[in-house]
Amino acid sequence: MDGYCYLTFPTVYFAIRTEAVLRETSHSFKLVPVPRSISSSCGTALRCSCTDLTAIKETLTQANVSIENSYGPLP
Amino acid sequence: MNTESRNLYFDNAATSWPKPEPVYGAAERYLRRASGNPGRTGSTQTIAAERALYQARESLARFFNAADPSRIVFTFNATDALNMALKGTLAPGDHVLYTAMEHNSVLRPLGGLKRAGLISTQMIPCSEEGLPDLDFLERALRRRTRLLAVNHVSNICGAIAPLKEMLALAHRHGAVLLVDAAQSAGVLPIDVQALPIDLLAFTGHKGLLGPAGTGGLYVRPGLELKPWREGGTGSFSEQDRQPESMPERLEAGTLNGPGLAGLIEGLNFIEEQGLEQIRSREMALSAYLRAKLSPIPGLTLHGPAEPSRCTAVLSLTMAGVDCGELGYTLESAYGILSRTGLHCAPLAHRALGTFPEGTVRLSPGVFTAEADLAYLAGALAEIAKDKARKG
């Protein structure tokens, strides 16, 4: 696969909350430092496979997690 | 008498001790593994630190039944939360009411704002049992009254303020209710949805059984405070103004991660034991102690005796014995730790009729056993007898 997709969040609180929300699903994801090529108000981003991005965004939105932006694919 | 195996610490109202065992381990684990500055850059260690803070916020929200965890702001103790609440809410010209049972952590910030000519204040008197005069409160509320500050539980005599009635009165007059839960959090159930308190200030190192340097302020949704402390949050770093989102709005600076990691375990302990169970056990112990103490000649217990109206915090005086001296004798001759004097609440001692001498305060905790109280009562009986003999 060519690189990952990323989601950024307005605050750390939401970044950490994604773990609790997504743990209930089968998506694989990882919290990582925000890559240098993107800028975000919080230093932690969610990294996932680009095929899962839409589904993950939907799950998070339903769980009231505020998403700042989505990016990808990045190398 | 052998005191080795006894728990003779009766100053849990100052700070609870000992802590549940997992509290120590969690703070140590955080210090060893989860360091890195939460909210700053996203290294793996930092994310572990962020997780601990997230969990602490969730645990506290669940504990007080707050629907939205982002309304729980971490502070360094109750004093910090009370300052944040008062200074973040009040504006020039506001009128503020407070009860005679308030701690200096409310009285002094209010005094300062008043001396600066910013606000006017009025005290709600309390009875000799430490209960506020609700008729007086109703008459004192006016159009300009912005806030009513209430100490939920007296740190001197354990008297419980009638929050429900006070909240109804405050809200009917458009005032915000600030509750000082320093002595009640972890002791009495607090549900910010069942009883829609606007501002709830609490500390982590007393009834919540966590480390010192932890605490928080719950801010009701829709109420936005002016930031009292401004600085780095790790978010919106390009802006030179404090972010508006909660909790960052009120939470600048590096937080007490190790303390909060410990506090989570304190909350877990309370949840496992059950707050109701802890409360009924404490009240049974308190009744036992009162029954042992009341027959002692010359000893007076202050505050309400009826278990539904107080917690296990108890204040006493002994006729003809200075309370500082009594506290000293308890410690030096019996190894018993109490707290003497005015307990940072001078107006409360006036209400109870124990100003300026103060009282000896005895506050058992979750790890106090009946045998410890029997020893304590025995010591006080002996001191009283000695006093009567020497005159």
Ligand SMILES: Cc1ncc(COP(=O)(O)O)c(C=O)c1O
């Ligand atoms: C009623 C009351 N309010 C406020 C405080 C202040 O708590 P802290 O020292 O944790 O800020 C205390 C305890 O000292 C207290 O008993």
